[in-house]
Amino acid sequence: MTSFLTDEQRMIAEGVHAFVETELQPHEQLVEKLDAVPDELFAEIKAKAIAAGYYAMNMPAEHGGGGLGARERCVAEMEFGRTSRALAVICNRPAPILKACTGDQIETYLKPTIRGERWECFALTEPGAGSDARAISTRAVRNGNDYIINGTKQFITMAMRADFIIVFAVTGTDETPKGPQKRITAFLVDKAIPGIEVTPLDVVSNRGMKSCIISFSDVRVPARNILGEEGGGFAIAKNWIFSGRVMLAGNCVGLADRAMGIAAQWANTRKAFGQPIGRFQGTAFKLADMAMEIHATRLMVLDGAAKMDAGTITQREASQINLFGSEMVGRVTDNALQIMGGMGITKDMPLERFWRDARVERIWEGTSEIHRDIISKDVLREYPA
Ligand SMILES: Cc1cc2nc3c(=O)[nH]c(=O)nc-3n(C[C@H](O)[C@H](O)[C@H](O)COP(=O)(O)OP(=O)(O)OC[C@H]3O[C@@H](n4cnc5c(N)ncnc54)[C@H](O)[C@@H]3O)c2cc1C
Numbered sequence: 568m569t570s571f572l573t574d575e576q577r578m579i580a581e582g583v584h585a586f587v588e589t590e591l592q593p594h595e596q597l598v599e600k601l602d603a604v605p606d607e608l609f610a611e612i613k614a615k616a617i618a619a620g621y622y623a624m625n626m627p628a629e630h631g632g633g634g635l636g637a638r639e640r641c642v643a644e645m646e647f648g649r650t651s652r653a654l655a656v657i658c659n660r661p662a663p664i665l666k667a668c669t670g671d672q673i674e675t676y677l678k679p680t681i682r683g684e685r686w687e688c689f690a691l692t693e694p695g696a697g698s699d700a701r702a703i704s705t706r707a708v709r710n711g712n713d714y715i716i717n718g719t720k721q722f723i724t725m726a727m728r729a730d731f732i733i734v735f736a737v738t739g740t741d742e743t744p745k746g747p748q749k750r751i752t753a754f755l756v757d758k759a760i761p762g763i764e765v766t767p768l769d770v771v772s773n774r775g776m777k778s779c780i781i782s783f784s785d786v787r788v789p790a791r792n793i794l795g796e797e798g799g800g801f802a803i804a805k806n807w808i809f810s811g812r813v814m815l816a817g818n819c820v821g822l823a824d825r826a827m828g829i830a831a832q833w834a835n836t837r838k839a840f841g842q843p844i845g846r847f848q849g850t851a852f853k854l855a856d857m858a859m860e861i862h863a864t865r866l867m868v869l870d871g872a873a874k875m876d877a878g879t880i881t882q883r884e885a886s887q888i889n890l891f892g893s894e895m896v897g898r899v900t901d902n903a904l905q906i907m908g909g910m911g912i913t914k915d916m917p918l919e920r921f922w923r924d925a926r927v928e929r930i931w932e933g934t935s936e937i938h939r940d941i942i943s944k945d946v947l948r949e950y951p952a
């Protein structure tokens with residue numbers, strides 16, 4: 568742990584660490600096997616997280632959330648990263664974009680979600696639009712006091728569990744200095760509305776969390792369910808995009824640290840050629856690199872979180888943290904698995920799962936290439952000819 572944490576931050580880290588070890592990690596194998604969290608277990612974990620004060624820590628205290636700052640949250644994220652995402656997500660939520668709820672939306676969506684009575688998912692990506700999010704083609708057409716939504720979303724995490732969906736749809740075209748641009752609006756859409764169909768996808772990372780395809784066929788949504796302003800969908804999403812990137816790197820620290828611990832114990836125990844394999848430089852130096860990279864990421868995450876609290880974090884910084892953390896966890900889990908040799912690749916050991924789970928970190932909160940694009944453009948802007 569880092570020396571400059573406050574007492575409160577240290578307390579959160581220790582509390583979440585113990586919670587993860589006792590309440591979440593024991594269920595990892597079951598979730599992995601079933602590729603699902605059984606309903607009873609889900610309800611039990613949620614109740615325990617609420618009782619312990621680890622639920623909705625990121626939400627405003629005035630609406631019943633924990634009201635924690637980014638530094639406290641990232642300390643918690645690092646600990647939640649030490650277990651399966653399918654389990655951590657039961658506690659560590661909801662999506663911060665819901666802070667944009669206004670008027671009746673606060674009672675209907677925000678507060679019940681903070682209390683754990685409702686569950687959201689975030690639906691931006693489509694089969695034809697991922698990194699290029701402005702290319703989405705889901706449309707919402709005004710019809711009296713309602714909008715009619717048609718289109719398909721893809722890779723929407725936890726859509727099976729959600730009872731409402733934050734849907735991004737095109738509601739018109741804006742003339743801009745760069746030419747015509749799609750006007751994109753965010754809607755709060757109850758999943759029970761007729762015309763919505765959810766189909767789970769099978770992915771190798773984070774089993775039990777389930778990413779899904781959602782199709783919308785003439786789905787009628789009241790205009791009062793617009794989140795933010797009509798045409799302001801990207802503006803509100805952007806408010807929280809940095810947070811997602813920094814917190815993702817926090818999760819990567821937790822997963823990498825756990826993988827390193829298992830590999831180091833193995834290196835001390837497993838013998839080859841008459842000595843523990845940790846005595847071979849080829850093994851020991853891998854551990855040295857892991858420790859150094861994990862520590863560097865931890866510091867980057869804490870720095871990013873401090874800048875989020877101060878409102879000074881830049882897009883480049885958030886991308887640097889996300890990119891460094893997601894690539895770091897890929898290297899660490901791969902090397903940890905290598906240290907375990909053949910045992911690392913068996914399903915009896917958690918390393919192969921960590922290695923699979925780490926893989927998506929380089930994709931889902933912006934791909935490595937997109938982050939390098941953001942960072943390099945900013946560097947080139949900084950040093951003009
Ligand atoms: C498991 C999982 C869960 C997800 N959950 C959600 C969710 O809950 N909600 C949601 O809305 N989305 C979700 N996503 C979608 C995620 O945000 C996208 O996968 C991501 O943005 C990349 O988009 P894509 O998969 O369409 O890849 P593409 O954008 O098609 O990219 C394909 C390749 O092209 C490269 N590429 C694209 N553009 C450039 C460029 N300008 N420069 C260089 N290289 C480029 C990419 O780096 C990548 O290597 C999830 C994805 C996954 C895998």
